[in-house]
Amino acid sequence: MTIGLFDTHTPLQPLRGEIDDAIQRVIESERYILGPEVGAFEREFADYCTAGYGVGVANGTDAITIALRAMGVGSGDEVVVPSFTFYASAEAIPPTGATPVFCDIDPDTYCITAETVRAALTPRTKAVIAVHLFGNLAPVAEIQALGVPVLEDAAQAAGSVSSAGRPGSLGAAATWSFFPSKNLGAFGDGGMITTSDIDIAERARTLRFHGSHDKVTYEQIGYNSRLDELQAAILRVQLPHLDAWADGRRAAGMHYTEAGLGELVRLPAPAPAAQPAWHLYVVSHPEPAHLEAALAAAQIGCKAYYRLPIHRQAAMRTWGDDVELPGTEVAARTHLAIPMSPVLSRVQVDEVVAAIATVKQ
Numbered sequence: 388m389t390i391g392l393f394d395t396h397t398p399l400q401p402l403r404g405e406i407d408d409a410i411q412r413v414i415e416s417e418r419y420i421l422g423p424e425v426g427a428f429e430r431e432f433a434d435y436c437t438a439g440y441g442v443g444v445a446n447g448t449d450a451i452t453i454a455l456r457a458m459g460v461g462s463g464d465e466v467v468v469p470s471f472t473f474y475a476s477a478e479a480i481p482p483t484g485a486t487p488v489f490c491d492i493d494p495d496t497y498c499i500t501a502e503t504v505r506a507a508l509t510p511r512t513k514a515v516i517a518v519h520l521f522g523n524l525a526p527v528a529e530i531q532a533l534g535v536p537v538l539e540d541a542a543q544a545a546g547s548v549s550s551a552g553r554p555g556s557l558g559a560a561a562t563w564s565f566f567p568s569k570n571l572g573a574f575g576d577g578g579m580i581t582t583s584d585i586d587i588a589e590r591a592r593t594l595r596f597h598g599s600h601d602k603v604t605y606e607q608i609g610y611n612s613r614l615d616e617l618q619a620a621i622l623r624v625q626l627p628h629l630d631a632w633a634d635g636r637r638a639a640g641m642h643y644t645e646a647g648l649g650e651l652v653r654l655p656a657p658a659p660a661a662q663p664a665w666h667l668y669v670v671s672h673p674e675p676a677h678l679e680a681a682l683a684a685a686q687i688g689c690k691a692y693y694r695l696p697i698h699r700q701a702a703m704r705t706w707g708d709d710v711e712l713p714g715t716e717v718a719a720r721t722h723l724a725i726p727m728s729p730v731l732s733r734v735q736v737d738e739v740v741a742a743i744a745t746v747k748q
């Protein structure tokens with residue numbers, strides 16, 4: 388592979404010594420679960436998001452289930468969620484007792500809009516999951532103006548900004564994944580809930596800890612879902628570099644525009660007022676298989692992430708049958724992720740664009 392789809396290795400190389408020191412620090416402390424590293428990272432990450440509280444959990448999927456329950460979502464409720472996203476955005480709803488209601492996206496931004504959400508609202512709607520897909524930012528304020536609380540699924544949006552602020556501080560609460568390939572990635576699984584609502588934060592803190600404050604008395608059926616000390620220590624080393632990496636991702640996006648990629652394929656449109664730290668750079672083309680073939684021939688990575696949208700997945704049949712989502716169908720059929728990373732150079736971008744230019748228009 389001459390150019391990989393992403394590069395999680397190169398940006399971390401200058402930090403190897405600091406990361407090794409952080410790992411040693413945790414081993415010497417002999418504190419592995421819910422110790423000082425998690426506490427410090429929760430504060431540092433919440434500050435970064437300009438949110439009041441951070442609650443570290445085991446992964447981004449648990450983060451959604453726990454955050455929804457902490458927001459009061461339960462049996463008999465409905466949660467509106469896009470179908471064009473990673474499966475976990477919807478998978479995390481049924482364990483709360485609520486049912487997913489799928490809404491459409493704008494195929495230009497790949498995000499939900501106030502209009503697509505409005506079409507899915509019913510008197511039973513308890514929350515909307517606004518996925519900031521590929522690093523783009525869903526219009527949280529416009530959706531909340533419809534009168535429903537928003538949970539931001541910000542798993543793919545670390546480092547993105549908008550004139551309204553940073554993801555993680557825009558809705559009632561937000562969820563994060565630190566899966567290794569994310570913009571801020573751990574060396575294993577990890578997740579976080581950020582919120583400025585102290586009640587949501589407190590409920591999430593209890594739910595992640597078996598529904599208990601002290602592991603002696605148990606108030607609720609909860610989860611064993613904690614971010615561990617080693618991952619928190621590693622993430623603390625990386626967090627101060629997140630904005631520079633995000634700038635690198637934005638610069639790579641600019642390079643694609645300057646290299647004329649927009650004349651060959653449809654480029655992802657930043658949502659109004661958003662400066663996305665592109666997690667994945669996803670273009671669209673009527674014949675994506677032709678792009679895939681051209682890129683494979685040039686040994687350049689690419690991937691169709693969500694060819695079968697969630698509402699058409701077998702496990703979602705109960706809630707997905709009879710749902711018609713035209714924007715989702717277009718995006719599912721035509722999208723393709725091409726290389727993106729904080730260190731993708733102009734020379735590499737030119738190579739990707741040259742390979743795509745070999746596809747007959």
Ligand SMILES: Cc1ncc(COP(=O)(O)O)c(C=O)c1O
Nearest residue numbers: 446447448473475476542564566
């Ligand atoms: C949009 C989105 N939501 C949720 C998740 C779930 O996160 P995790 O894999 O940490 O459970 C991911 C990533 O994997 C994601 O991309």
